[in-house]
Amino acid sequence: MNRAGYCHVAMEEAGSEEVPxxxxxxxxxxxxxxxxxxDHVPFPGVDVIWDLEKWPYPFEDGSVDHxxxxxxxEHLADAAGAVRxxxxxxxxxxxxxxxxxHFSSLNAYSDLTHxxxxxxQAFRLLCRSPRETAGSIYRQSLIQGDRGGGVVAFEWVEGxxxxxxxxxxVPFVPARWVGVSLVARWFPIFYECFLAFWCPAQEFSVxxxxxxxxxxxxxxxxxx
Numbered sequence: 001m002n003r004a005g006y007c008h009v010a011m012e013e014a015g016s017e018e019v020p021x022x023x024x025x026x027x028x029x030x031x032x033x034x035x036x037x038x039d040h041v042p043f044p045g046v047d048v049i050w051d052l053e054k055w056p057y058p059f060e061d062g063s064v065d066h067x068x069x070x071x072x073x074e075h076l077a078d079a080a081g082a083v084r085x086x087x088x089x090x091x092x093x094x095x096x097x098x099x100x101x102h103f104s105s106l107n108a109y110s111d112l113t114h115x116x117x118x119x120x121q122a123f124r125l126l127c128r129s130p131r132e133t134a135g136s137i138y139r140q141s142l143i144q145g146d147r148g149g150g151v152v153a154f155e156w157v158e159g160x161x162x163x164x165x166x167x168x169x170v171p172f173v174p175a176r177w178v179g180v181s182l183v184a185r186w187f188p189i190f191y192e193c194f195l196a197f198w199c200p201a202q203e204f205s206v207x208x209x210x211x212x213x214x215x216x217x218x219x220x221x222x223x224x
Contacts, residue, residue: 020065025086026052026072035068052082059089062212066090070099071203074114083126087154090210095157097207098123102161103192104200119192120159123206128153154208159188161201175199 024035031037031045038048038057050058053076067086073079086096101108103117161184163175175181180199184191 021063022066022068023059023064023089024068024070025082026069026075028072032068032070052076053078055081055085057085057089061088062091062094064089064091064094066095066097068097068099070097071101073098074100074108074116074118077115079116079118087210092210092212094210095207096154096210097205099203099205102196102201102204104196105164105202106200107202119196120161120188120204120206121192123154123159123208124156124189126154126208127156128211153211155211157207157209159204159206160185161188161191162203162205164200164202175201 019034022032022035024032024037027035027037027039027043027046028041029043029045031047036048037043037046038050038052039046040049040051042049048058052072067090069082069086073082076082083096090096100118101111101114103119108114108117161181163173163181163184166172166174173181175184178199180191180195183195184201
């Protein structure tokens with residue numbers, strides 16, 4: 001099915017005035033319930049067979065409420081390009097959630113298909129700041145790029161680290177015992193700068209809200 005044809009079907013089947021349109025990018029065989037699953041491998045449950053490194057994605061500008069990259073962004077050669085495309089297809093006020101192995105985790109380096117190791121600070125720098133800083137320059141060049149879509153910036157919604165158990169069968173998390181998980185929650189930049197390799201995180205997640213030039217209709221529907 002061509003791009004325009006799929007978009008029409010997706011909006012009819014996956015979204016309405018009451019139900020938000022949610023995309024699970026690189027979903028694999030474990031798609032989020034109720035989401036449109038996108039993957040280049042035709043696993044059961046995949047709705048759209050698409051290479052995430054091929055642009056543009058088969059969705060119209062501002063047509064989606066929530067985009068998830070769950071353990072898929074680190075597999076892409078151009079992660080910044082994927083974030084730009086997600087921003088293009090998100091509505092004003094739509095959300096982008098990214099879950100990745102943390103750069104301090106063994107998991108980040110033990111998979112040969114991983115292209116990069118990522119941390120929370122990379123996504124904090126995408127969020128607009130009241131001051132013109134190196135972060136804002138980085139944001140403008142990375143997110144706005146040359147793809148249009150009226151994207152100005154992202155706003156930070158939330159971020160969290162997940163720390164590993166001592167052993168899979170033992171419900172003991174050393175980071176909690178020594179207080180590192182609490183430090184990471186309240187001072188994430190300090191944690192990533194000084195504590196991450198001493199007490200590694202297993203993974204992290206961030207959720208950002210997209211802000212577009214000219215405002216537009218903010219998403220009023222729940223995207224939880």
